[in-house]
Amino acid sequence: MTTHTPFTEKYKPRAFNEIVFGSEEVKIMMQMYEKGFKSGSLILWGTQGTGKSTIANLLPAAIEGKKTTVDVIHAKEIKGNLYQLINRMQNGRNLAHLQDQRYYLVIEEFAFHDENCSVFWTELDKIQGDSMVIICTNEINKLPRSLTSRCECLEVLPASPEQFLGRAKWILGQEGLLLSDPVVLKALQSVAHLRDNRKYLRHLETVVGMYRLQQDGLVVNAR
Structure with a gap:
């Protein structure tokens, strides 16, 4: 039996x-970070499936121009203990400095307002220049103003069908399926209301599956 890898x-x-x-706006800002025209801590916010984590995890390598170690921590891991997070940051920075590297930290689903938050943003002030912290959150309204004021805050929006069209056609081409722009666009538009880039990938997977069922002689109406 052939092992199937989900398109996502x-x-x-x-x-x-x-x-x-x-x-x-986000594309241009990311290019500025990549080219070294901007630096400092970053907050990427928006609904699920818009690519916040993808951007956060790939940006460091784009900045460095090579594969780069990224320290990723989920907010649930620290369970609101900001001192644990600060220790993680300090240890990561020390190790990166020993290796003559810049320290990159990605914090996933950071969304709490704690009385000890001041110790975290104080630490952020210390590391500007030799490290970069990227925070991903679905709920920017839960972040304290003293934190958001120290970071570049960017809302990451889902791609429109028109924006995703080129990527979709490339994916379909990799699967041996060549469809016209209007057909692919219609397929993307059918899930655009979900405002989730992953839904595009899942729907393309369905489209490819339906066409392959047709090739096998089964009666399926591909959309």
């Missing part, structure tokens, strides 16, 4: 230039 894994961006941005 098979075709997720592996390099920064494969990301489909839903906002020209």
Whole structure:
């Protein structure tokens, strides 16, 4: 039996230039970080499935121009203990400095307002220049103002069908399926209301599956 890899894994961006941005503003800002025209801590916020984590994990390598170690921590791991997070940051920075590297930390689903938050943003002030912290959150309204004021805050929007069209046609081509722009666009538009880039990939997977069933002689109406 052939092992099937879901499109959400098979075709997720592996390099920064494969990301489909839903906002020209975010795309330009990311290019500025990549080229070294901007630096400092970053907050990427928006609904699920818009590519926040993908951007956060691929941006460091784009900045460095090579594969780069990224320290990723989920907010649930620290269970609101900001001192644990600060220790993680300090240890990571020390190790990176020993290796003559810049320290990159990605914090997933950071969404709490704690009385001890001041110790975290104080630490952020210390590391500016030799480290970069990227925070991903679905709920920016839960972050304290003293934190958001210290970071570049960017809303990551889902890609529109038109923006995702080129990537979709490339994916279909990799699967041996050549469809016209209007057909592919219609397929993308059917799930655009879900505002989730992963839904595009799942729907393309369905489209490919239906066409392959047709090739096997089964009666399926491909959409």
